[in-house]
Amino acid sequence: MEDVELVHDARAELGEGPIWDAAAARLLWVDILRGRVHRFDPVSGQDEIRDVGRPVGVVTPARDGSLVIATSRGFERLDWETGRVSTIAEVEADVPGNRMNDGACDPAGRFWAGTMALDEKGAAGSLYRLDPDGRVSRMVGDISISNGIAWSDDARVMYYVDSPTHRIDVFDYDLATGAIANRRALVRIEPEEAFPDGLVLDAEGFIWLALWGGAALHRYAPDGTLDRVVKVPVSHPTKCAFGGAGLDDLYVTSATIALKRAGKPLQPHDGGLLRIRPGVRGQAPNIYG
Ligand code: CA
Numbered sequence: 183m184e185d186v187e188l189v190h191d192a193r194a195e196l197g198e199g200p201i202w203d204a205a206a207a208r209l210l211w212v213d214i215l216r217g218r219v220h221r222f223d224p225v226s227g228q229d230e231i232r233d234v235g236r237p238v239g240v241v242t243p244a245r246d247g248s249l250v251i252a253t254s255r256g257f258e259r260l261d262w263e264t265g266r267v268s269t270i271a272e273v274e275a276d277v278p279g280n281r282m283n284d285g286a287c288d289p290a291g292r293f294w295a296g297t298m299a300l301d302e303k304g305a306a307g308s309l310y311r312l313d314p315d316g317r318v319s320r321m322v323g324d325i326s327i328s329n330g331i332a333w334s335d336d337a338r339v340m341y342y343v344d345s346p347t348h349r350i351d352v353f354d355y356d357l358a359t360g361a362i363a364n365r366r367a368l369v370r371i372e373p374e375e376a377f378p379d380g381l382v383l384d385a386e387g388f389i390w391l392a393l394w395g396g397a398a399l400h401r402y403a404p405d406g407t408l409d410r411v412v413k414v415p416v417s418h419p420t421k422c423a424f425g426g427a428g429l430d431d432l433y434v435t436s437a438t439i440a441l442k443r444a445g446k447p448l449q450p451h452d453g454g455l456l457r458i459r460p461g462v463r464g465q466a467p468n469i470y471g
Contacts, residue, residue: 186415189433190222190229190455195442197435197453198380199240199284201467202425209425210241210249211435211455214283219251219260222433222455224426229455232265234258239283240295245471250312252282252295257312271318273297273310280306284380284421286331287468288340290314292360294321296328296344309342311360314471321362330381330391330421333468334404341368341389345377350391350402368406371396380421385463390432392419395440401460412458415451417441424464432458 196214203210209222217234219241237254244250249260256273260266274280274297285295296309307325312318330343330350337357342365343350350369353362369391371378376396381389388409389402397417401410416436423433438453 185459186451187457188451188454189224189227189457191451192220192229192455193438193448193453194435194455195439195453196420196437197455198420198437200421200423200425200433200435200455201242201286202423202429202433202464203243204466205243205247207427209423209433209455210243211423211433212238212241212251214239214281215439217253219249221262224431224457232260232262234260234267237281237300239281240285242285242287242293242467243469245291245469250293250470252285252293254281256282257293257295257310257318270316271312273318274308277306282310283307283327284329284331287470288333288355288357288360289337289468290357290360291469291471293470294331294340296322296325296331298325298327302327312470313360319360322365327377329379332381332383332389334383335387335465339404341381341383343378343381343391345379345394348373348378350378350381350389350406369402369408371400379419382422382424382467383465384424384460385429385465388462390422390460392421392434394418394420394437399434412460414456414458415449416454416456417449417452419456423467429464429466430459430462432460432464434458 297307309322376393
């Protein structure tokens, strides 16, 4: 195991969606079912919280200085200073059993995020694209648990995870229009090993995947070859993000909900925000707008 630091003992229920907010020099992340957006300051070690009041799957900084979140209501804007939430576009507001989950922005500022059933059953979810003008398009249907999304350096490939498929898939991507095509499998995870969850790319274009239930991160080459396994002291890492001024720290969120549901004891770091020095830098994350 590499040096893993517990930077915030959050005991999150479903810690998710870490992303470096370069303008604020903070790490944003969410505790989904508690409806909380967190903002961690690596310098002071302080972690601030805003309560959204409903499940929040993911957060992204926006070009106008606000934050955009994907909630059980749809795409919404969060003003950090006031804590005020205003709806940009409703998504599946007529489907009370669904909520929005993981997401990310493409290099043109479109915010992609998918939905899933709260009871995690069936393929009731879809993948949506929020354009900078506020319009929403449904891009893929029949999704179970919509998770990791990222783009290759040249933005010609979009990586995508629907966790119960146990795969990382890729689509051809048209950055000019935001269209996707030609979905195919890139990586397969052994079902007994773990579920693939969130992912992020580093500066070399390699993919960092969190293994839900696998207590590890996997690093893959762009062709899908497994390059590295990083064990972590949490059973359910959910997603990682490069942060810090040099983008050379790797932050990892984690969850306690699966252990609690199974009646299993928590280990000291479960639900915490972790930091690793992976020896490779990340890319500055895309933002909305
Ligand atoms: Ca996730």
